[in-house]
Amino acid sequence: MKEITKYRNNRILCIGAGYVGGPTMAVIAEKCSDCIVTVVDINKERIDEWNSDKLPIYEPGLDEIVKKVRGKNLFFSTDVENGILDNDIIFVAVNTPTKTFGKGAGMAANLQYWEIIARQLRDVADKPKIIVEKSTLPVKTAEAMERVLNDKDKFEILSNPEFLAEGTAVNDLHYPDRVLIGSRETKNGLEARKVIVDIYANWVPSEKIITTNTFSSELSKLVANGFLAQRVSSINSISAVCEATEADISEIASAIGSDSRIGSKFLNSSIGFGGSCFKKDILNLVYICKSYGLHEVADYWESVIKINEYQQNRFVANILNSMFNTIAGRKICIFGAAFKANTDDTRESPSINIAKMLIEEKAKLVISDPKALKNIEFDLKHYKSKIDYINDPYEAALESHAIAILTEWDLYKNLDYQKIFETMIKPAFIFDGRNILDHKKLFKIGFNVFPIGKKAMLHYN
Numbered sequence: 001m002k003e004i005t006k007y008r009n010n011r012i013l014c015i016g017a018g019y020v021g022g023p024t025m026a027v028i029a030e031k032c033s034d035c036i037v038t039v040v041d042i043n044k045e046r047i048d049e050w051n052s053d054k055l056p057i058y059e060p061g062l063d064e065i066v067k068k069v070r071g072k073n074l075f076f077s078t079d080v081e082n083g084i085l086d087n088d089i090i091f092v093a094v095n096t097p098t099k100t101f102g103k104g105a106g107m108a109a110n111l112q113y114w115e116i117i118a119r120q121l122r123d124v125a126d127k128p129k130i131i132v133e134k135s136t137l138p139v140k141t142a143e144a145m146e147r148v149l150n151d152k153d154k155f156e157i158l159s160n161p162e163f164l165a166e167g168t169a170v171n172d173l174h175y176p177d178r179v180l181i182g183s184r185e186t187k188n189g190l191e192a193r194k195v196i197v198d199i200y201a202n203w204v205p206s207e208k209i210i211t212t213n214t215f216s217s218e219l220s221k222l223v224a225n226g227f228l229a230q231r232v233s234s235i236n237s238i239s240a241v242c243e244a245t246e247a248d249i250s251e252i253a254s255a256i257g258s259d260s261r262i263g264s265k266f267l268n269s270s271i272g273f274g275g276s277c278f279k280k281d282i283l284n285l286v287y288i289c290k291s292y293g294l295h296e297v298a299d300y301w302e303s304v305i306k307i308n309e310y311q312q313n314r315f316v317a318n319i320l321n322s323m324f325n326t327i328a329g330r331k332i333c334i335f336g337a338a339f340k341a342n343t344d345d346t347r348e349s350p351s352i353n354i355a356k357m358l359i360e361e362k363a364k365l366v367i368s369d370p371k372a373l374k375n376i377e378f379d380l381k382h383y384k385s386k387i388d389y390i391n392d393p394y395e396a397a398l399e400s401h402a403i404a405i406l407t408e409w410d411l412y413k414n415l416d417y418q419k420i421f422e423t424m425i426k427p428a429f430i431f432d433g434r435n436i437l438d439h440k441k442l443f444k445i446g447f448n449v450f451p452i453g454k455k456a457m458l459h460y461n
């Protein structure tokens with residue numbers, strides 16, 4: 001039984017219909033059938049797509065949920081103002097990219113989209129509202145927004161960061177490790193906190209709903225991403241040591257990961273982490289540390305990003321060295337544009353940087369990906385004449401000198417590499433930037449094989 005509050009707790013608004021706003025609200029609508037959930041965005045094209053048969057993002061399992069609830073208790077609209085008037089619980093999931101200008105450029109979070117919304121809320125809202133920070137924000141943003149909103153009795157700002165990962169978003173939302181809700185610990189703050197807890201309690205076990213003060217919640221999100229990214233950089237740094245010593249990174253990951261204190265997840269060595277958040281959120285953490293004069297802490301977290309860049313540079317240097325120090329005019333086929341499997345998202349994808357570095361070396365590129373070609377074509381629009389985009393991997397690899405696996409799509413594990421080898425220029429190279437292939441089998445076929453953090457297998461000396 002829900003308690004009576006001053007807020008209408010059966011209506012929810014989310015401002016921002018992106019990779020977070022769309023899936024989270026679809027699942028809230030699915031799990032809270034007595035709530036009406038509206039998602040608004042200023043991007044009309046995106047809203048039209050949410051209302052169509054082809055959703056604006058690819059996320060396994062999402063289509064089915066949207067089809068089930070859209071038009072019943074889930075609505076997508078561009079009418080932000082009426083959304084604010086009609087709802088007292090307002091999640092804000094707009095983008096918070098790294099600032100590219102002014103103070104903190106290249107590091108701090110750009111809060112302009114958030115501030116626009118705070119001003120709009122201040123000007124439009126006619127009664128008390130709970131404003132929920134769903135976007136990832138610097139610690140103390142709630143306090144800054146309170147100053148913009150300028151009415152502590154009308155607006156209660158909560159932090160409820162999102163921990164879903166792309167490609168597994170639906171499962172992450174259905175079975176979260178935890179839901180984190182931060183609020184002020186005042187009477188009003190606790191009342192608002194209870195309203196948000198009650199929404200999640202519809203499907204999340206109570207022991208998984210963690211409540212904290214607002215600032216712990218805001219900072220926990222940045223720290224969670226920092227720790228995850230740090231694991232990837234740690235294992236990637238060791239992959240370089242493996243390549244120098246003939247140790248094997250998979251064996252090491254398995255040996256250390258079986259220690260329950262370390263755990264086995266996030267130990268896949270790769271061409272480095274991508275995605276719209278890890279780099280952005282660590283830079284944000286670094287900026288916060290610097291602004292509090294915590295320079296040693298800032299340097300520590302910055303090194304996670306430096307190792308990530310080093311890993312991508314090392315991958316390209318390895319291609320160059322092993323292909324006899326020149327790839328000018330050689331055709332290199334990239335398998336994978338998305339920053340990870342099961343998403344169409346290419347934001348900060350290692351494929352972008354690696355493609356640019358290969359083009360610098362005057363290689364001819366073909367990029368293949370089952371879902372992300374449209375997005376990477378946009379990211380690399382300035383290199384139009386230098387890249388072909390081909391969906392079919394067999395056609396993409398035709399007459400190439402080398403294949404580079406950059407995304408761990410299952411599709412690439414199961415290709416007929418014998419058939420591909422026969423159509424390639426010899427000597428044929430394969431650079432497995434995700435360690436997903438059967439390297440011994442490839443070597444037997446005739447490929448020169450370069451995994452990450454493992455001994456290369458060469459048909460020449």
Ligand code: NAD
Pocket residue numbers: 015016017018019020021040041042043046080093094095096113116117134135136137162163164165166276277
């Ligand atoms: P996104 O760019 O996909 O979506 C943001 C949406 O907000 C866009 O559609 C944009 O048009 C809209 N928007 C911007 N200003 C607006 C305004 N004034 N009014 C209405 N709509 C507006 O971003 P995303 O990937 O969904 O990320 C959103 C936030 O969630 C970021 O802070 C991000 O760090 C965080 N986050 C993202 C993920 C993820 O997997 N992508 C996971 C957890 C947290």
Ligand code: UGA
Pocket residue numbers: 136162163164165166167225228232265266267268269270271272273274275276277278339340341
């Ligand atoms: C990450 C976090 O996992 C989410 O909890 C968080 O909500 C989200 O960021 C966010 O704030 O945006 P996401 O970026 O979608 O999710 O995907 P991850 O699975 O974390 O992968 C990030 C990158 O690290 C990918 O490029 C992936 O390929 C790489 N990675 C991951 C590795 O190279 N090795 C690993 O072992 C794991």
